[in-house]
Amino acid sequence: xxxxxxxxxxxxxxxxxxxxxxxxxxxxxxxxxxxxxxxxxxxxxxxxxxxxxxxxxxxxxxxxxxxxxxxxxxxxxxxxxxxxxxxxxxxxxxxxxxxxxxxxxxxxxxxxxxxxxxxxxxxxxxxxxxxxxxxxxxxxxxxxxxxxxxxxxxxxxxxxxxxxxxxxxxxxxxxxxxxxxxxxxxxxxxxxxxxxxxxxxxxxxxxxxxxxxxxxxxxxxxxxxxxxxxxxxxxxxxxxxxxxxxxxxxxxxxxxxxxxxxxxxxxxxxxxxxxxxxxxxxxxxxxxxxxxxxxxxxxxxxxxxxxxxxxxxxxxxxxxxxxxxxxxxxxxxxxxxxxxxxxxxxxxxxxxxxxxxxxxxxxxxxxxxxxxxxxxxxxxxxxxxxxxxxxxxxxxxxxxxxxxxxxxxxxxxxxxxxxxxxxxxxxxxxxxxxxxxxxxxxxxxxxxxxxxx
Numbered sequence: 001x002x003x004x005x006x007x008x009x010x011x012x013x014x015x016x017x018x019x020x021x022x023x024x025x026x027x028x029x030x031x032x033x034x035x036x037x038x039x040x041x042x043x044x045x046x047x048x049x050x051x052x053x054x055x056x057x058x059x060x061x062x063x064x065x066x067x068x069x070x071x072x073x074x075x076x077x078x079x080x081x082x083x084x085x086x087x088x089x090x091x092x093x094x095x096x097x098x099x100x101x102x103x104x105x106x107x108x109x110x111x112x113x114x115x116x117x118x119x120x121x122x123x124x125x126x127x128x129x130x131x132x133x134x135x136x137x138x139x140x141x142x143x144x145x146x147x148x149x150x151x152x153x154x155x156x157x158x159x160x161x162x163x164x165x166x167x168x169x170x171x172x173x174x175x176x177x178x179x180x181x182x183x184x185x186x187x188x189x190x191x192x193x194x195x196x197x198x199x200x201x202x203x204x205x206x207x208x209x210x211x212x213x214x215x216x217x218x219x220x221x222x223x224x225x226x227x228x229x230x231x232x233x234x235x236x237x238x239x240x241x242x243x244x245x246x247x248x249x250x251x252x253x254x255x256x257x258x259x260x261x262x263x264x265x266x267x268x269x270x271x272x273x274x275x276x277x278x279x280x281x282x283x284x285x286x287x288x289x290x291x292x293x294x295x296x297x298x299x300x301x302x303x304x305x306x307x308x309x310x311x312x313x314x315x316x317x318x319x320x321x322x323x324x325x326x327x328x329x330x331x332x333x334x335x336x337x338x339x340x341x342x343x344x345x346x347x348x349x350x351x352x353x354x355x356x357x358x359x360x361x362x363x364x365x366x367x368x369x370x371x372x373x374x375x376x377x378x379x380x381x382x383x384x385x386x387x388x389x390x391x392x393x394x395x396x397x398x399x400x401x402x403x404x405x406x407x408x409x410x411x412x413x414x415x416x417x418x419x420x421x422x423x424x425x426x427x428x429x430x431x432x433x434x435x436x437x438x439x440x441x442x443x444x445x446x447x448x449x450x451x452x453x
Contacts, residue, residue: 005046034058140182146315160186168280170309173359176280184236191235199244217266243283312354317449326365341377
């Protein structure tokens, strides 16, 4: 952080600061107005903008707001005369790092810059650490550190190279398609990954969509058309919501799985295909089979390798990691500069049941980032359903889970998190509040992977 842009309408002050800062090894450019400063920001690329609060036309607050809107990450330090301290405080609330009160001693400005350098150095280290954590816990496009997801990663690594059919189960939004894509990418198959939602296509069009048709096979068949099996030849076909497949098509799918041949509608000959089938469902197919809604022989043919994606509420230790990921991705996509969430907002997100799983968490973070008026998401920025959610233990019981062991683990983790929040991370004091030994607390922090406090 050696490049400093000084913005002040007083020429003498600009000269003094330029001389002073260059003597301390900084590269310095100066601007008399906010408009000229913005031009220099693009060409000079300052690490720090040292700006007066009150200037003609564009003041320091407007300059700060414009820099934020452009996504510029320069650290802003404001200079303010004694009578303008309210403006300096307002600038701090808007995202300025520090302020220097006029008239100031030379050492005060240099000290403010050095503090900013230390802060930026810590931010860089944190960014590097977060990136390393993401890499450590990333498997293809899936980000997770929970034991359940790590088991899934190991399973994918083992089965990916084989052509065996895979059935992926789990609630909507739990990441079934991401698992399917990871299997395909880790495989040696050279063809494409093709996905289709069996419940989203009308029944009378689904057969043509899957197997294709010959010109004239039905009223709207004005030309030959390849189906998704042919599109996925040499690759993988992901049949999402396989439980919605009509019984008549279940018979034809079973034949394809057994013979690796398809027949377009209106055709009289079969086509050989080389396709790996990965199916997914949120339904319990064994119950669907008993109810006569799903063929038993197809169920057993699909259920060769089973991967169950756990609900987000069953792998809460992944929530902080996912929050950081969605914050970073949306900051880049939306042009925002949200630094994070305050303690209460994090607690609410951690304890919410997430019936919509990862997809719901992602949408909630994006909504909060758009609505927040500062650079930190607060509880007020979260949807009402999250703010007024029931106690997580009650949610656990409502889900039908009656395991004493699992429920006690939820209670224990919540108590540990709240004790650490209350003591601002002081583990010795937290252990006293929890009435456990310091060593036991350290073990439990590691066991629950509590790293986001």
